[in-house]
Amino acid sequence: MTSPAQVPSTPLLPISPRPVAVIDIGATSIRMAIAEIHADGDVRTLDTLVQPADLGREVFAVRRLSRKSIERAATVLKQYQRVLREYGITPGPDLRIVATTAVREAMNRVAFTDRIFIVTGLNIESIDEAEVSRITYMGIAPQLRGEPELADGRSVVVEIGGGNTEVLVIRSGNVMHSQSYRLGSLRLLQQIESSRVSPSRRRSFIESHVRRTLDNIVADVSEDPTNRIVAFGGDIRFAAHRLLDDWDGTSLTPLPTEKLADFTNEILQLDEDTIVKRFGASFIEAETLGPALLAYTMLAQAFQQPFLYVCDTNLRDGLLHDMAVGGSWTDEFRNQIIRSALGLGRRFDFDESHARNVAELSRKLFLQLAREHQLDYRQEVLLYVAALLHEIGLMINVRSNHKHALYVIRNSEIFGLSRSELLQVGLVARYYRRAYPQQSHEGYGSLGREDRVTVAKLAAILRLAIALDDTRSGRIQEIECVREAKQLVIQVPGVEDVSLEQVAMRQNAGLFRDVFGMPVLLRAGR
Known part of the structure; x- marks a missing residue:
C-alpha cells in the first residue's frame, strides 16, 4: 500500500482568463469591446468594434428615437451577437450593455429597450451621469497613477461627447468634483440647424455656446496652479493621432494647445466631405470634429494650459475594470x-x-x-x-x-x-x-x-x-449588540452612565421595533 507521503500531489491547473464584453450605445455610435479578465484582475482587450448610429441628432431635436433608428440599433446589436457567440460570451454577468445621453433623454427610451430585447434578447441599462462619472473614474484612475506629473497633481479630466461634457477633478487619486454639463458636439450641431445659422456665423455661434458652459466649469473647478487638463474622447484622439507622430495611441501624452488650435482652425474651414477624404474620418466624425475640438481648445485656453494630456481611456475601459472587480464598490x-x-x-x-x-x-x-x-x-x-x-x-x-x-x-x-x-x-x-x-x-x-x-x-x-x-x-465609540429574549441589547463598554442616551433610545427605537420586530435596550458597559 502506498503511504500518504508517497501519493503524488495533483498539480494546480491555471485558471483560464474569463472572456467578457461591454457595449456602449452612445449619441453617434454603438461600440463594443471584448476582453479577457485574468485571475489577478488584469484586463486585456481582445477586440473592438464600432458601428455608426446617429441616435443623438434626433433625440436632441425632438426628444424621441425614430422607428428607423431603433431598427438600426437592433441590427447592429444582432451583428455584435454573432461576434459574441464566436468568443463564447452569452447574456449574463459577462456582458454589460449601457446606453448614455441619447437614449436616456429619449421620451420613448422604454420602447427602445423593449424593442431591442424582443429582437435580440439583450437587456440595455440606461445609466445616468453619476454612473458615467463612476465608470470614468474606474477607467482613468490607473492611467493617472502611472503618470508621475499627474499622480500627485490636480487633474481636470474632461470628455466632450456628443450630448454632454463630463468633468472630473482628481487630486492624488481623490475625486474633488464631478459634474455633467449639457454641452456636446452633436447637441451644438442640432442647435445650429434649428437656429438656421449661416456658415459665416457658425464658429461664433459655437464659441458663444461653449463659453457659457466654460464659465460654469471654471467657476466649479476653480483656479489652481497645479491644474492639468486630461482630455479623452474620440474627437481629441483623432486630433492627437494626426498631430503627434510619436504617440503610441495608448499612453497619456501632452498635446500642445497651440497645435490643437491650429488644427481646429483648419478643420472648421473645411466641409464634411473634404474632412472625410483628407483625414479618413467617418461622416459622423467629420460633423462633430470641429465643434468638439473648438471646445477642447477653448477649455485649455480658459485654464491657461500650454498643453493638455490626451488619454486613450474610454467608457468601455471603465466598464471592463468595473467587471474585473465584480461591480462591487471597493x-x-x-x-x-x-x-x-x-x-x-x-x-x-x-x-x-x-x-x-x-x-x-x-x-x-x-x-x-x-x-x-x-x-x-x-x-x-x-x-x-x-x-x-x-x-x-x-x-x-x-x-x-x-x-x-x-x-x-x-x-x-x-x-x-x-x-x-x-x-x-x-x-x-x-x-x-x-x-x-x-x-x-x-x-x-x-x-x-x-x-x-x-x-x-x-x-x-x-x-x-x-x-x-x-x-x-x-x-x-464602541458598542456590542446582543440578542436577549427576543430583544436587542446594545451594550456600551467603558461607559458607566448612559441615562441620557437611554431616554433618547426609548424615543428613537420605535421604528426599529416596527421594522425588525425587536425592542431595543441600551445598557451601560461593565
Whole structure:
C-alpha cells in the first residue's frame, strides 16, 4: 500500500482568463469591446468594434428615437451577437450593455429597450451621469497613477461627447468634483440647424455656446496652479493621432494647445466631405470634429494650459475594470463617495463632529446587525452617507429640517451615487426624526418594494445611532449588540452612565421595533 507521503500531489491547473464584453450605445455610435479578465484582475482587450448610429441628432431635436433608428440599433446589436457567440460570451454577468445621453433623454427610451430585447434578447441599462462619472473614474484612475506629473497633481479630466461634457477633478487619486454639463458636439450641431445659422456665423455661434458652459466649469473647478487638463474622447484622439507622430495611441501624452488650435482652425474651414477624404474620418466624425475640438481648445485656453494630456481611456475601459472587480464598490471608491458627501455637508455648515460620530455608530450597528437586515455593502455606504448628511437641512429651516435634507440630497451631486441612490439616501435622512415612512410621502411612494424596505431598515438603524450620540460628545465609540429574549441589547463598554442616551433610545427605537420586530435596550458597559 502506498503511504500518504508517497501519493503524488495533483498539480494546480491555471485558471483560464474569463472572456467578457461591454457595449456602449452612445449619441453617434454603438461600440463594443471584448476582453479577457485574468485571475489577478488584469484586463486585456481582445477586440473592438464600432458601428455608426446617429441616435443623438434626433433625440436632441425632438426628444424621441425614430422607428428607423431603433431598427438600426437592433441590427447592429444582432451583428455584435454573432461576434459574441464566436468568443463564447452569452447574456449574463459577462456582458454589460449601457446606453448614455441619447437614449436616456429619449421620451420613448422604454420602447427602445423593449424593442431591442424582443429582437435580440439583450437587456440595455440606461445609466445616468453619476454612473458615467463612476465608470470614468474606474477607467482613468490607473492611467493617472502611472503618470508621475499627474499622480500627485490636480487633474481636470474632461470628455466632450456628443450630448454632454463630463468633468472630473482628481487630486492624488481623490475625486474633488464631478459634474455633467449639457454641452456636446452633436447637441451644438442640432442647435445650429434649428437656429438656421449661416456658415459665416457658425464658429461664433459655437464659441458663444461653449463659453457659457466654460464659465460654469471654471467657476466649479476653480483656479489652481497645479491644474492639468486630461482630455479623452474620440474627437481629441483623432486630433492627437494626426498631430503627434510619436504617440503610441495608448499612453497619456501632452498635446500642445497651440497645435490643437491650429488644427481646429483648419478643420472648421473645411466641409464634411473634404474632412472625410483628407483625414479618413467617418461622416459622423467629420460633423462633430470641429465643434468638439473648438471646445477642447477653448477649455485649455480658459485654464491657461500650454498643453493638455490626451488619454486613450474610454467608457468601455471603465466598464471592463468595473467587471474585473465584480461591480462591487471597493474601499477606495467608498472613500471617494464619503469625501464627496463631506464636501456637500461642509457647504451647508453641518456639525461635522456629530455627523461623523453618528456615521461611525451607524456603520458598527450595520455590521453587527447583518443577520437581521440582510443588506449588502452598498447599502452600508448609503447608510453612512445619510448619517453624515441627516442634519444638512438645518441651515434652511430648523422645524422641517428633515424634509429639507431630502430635498438638498436628492438635488445634489455626490460622486458615485446615481439618482436612485441619492433618493434613497435622502429618504433615510428624511426619516431620521418625526414620522415613519409612509406610502403617501414624497419620493418614498415611488420606490419599488425592495427599495422601500431598504430605506425603512436603514432609517431604523440611523435612529439608533443618533440616540447613541444624543449628548453630541462622541463619548460612545464602541458598542456590542446582543440578542436577549427576543430583544436587542446594545451594550456600551467603558461607559458607566448612559441615562441620557437611554431616554433618547426609548424615543428613537420605535421604528426599529416596527421594522425588525425587536425592542431595543441600551445598557451601560461593565
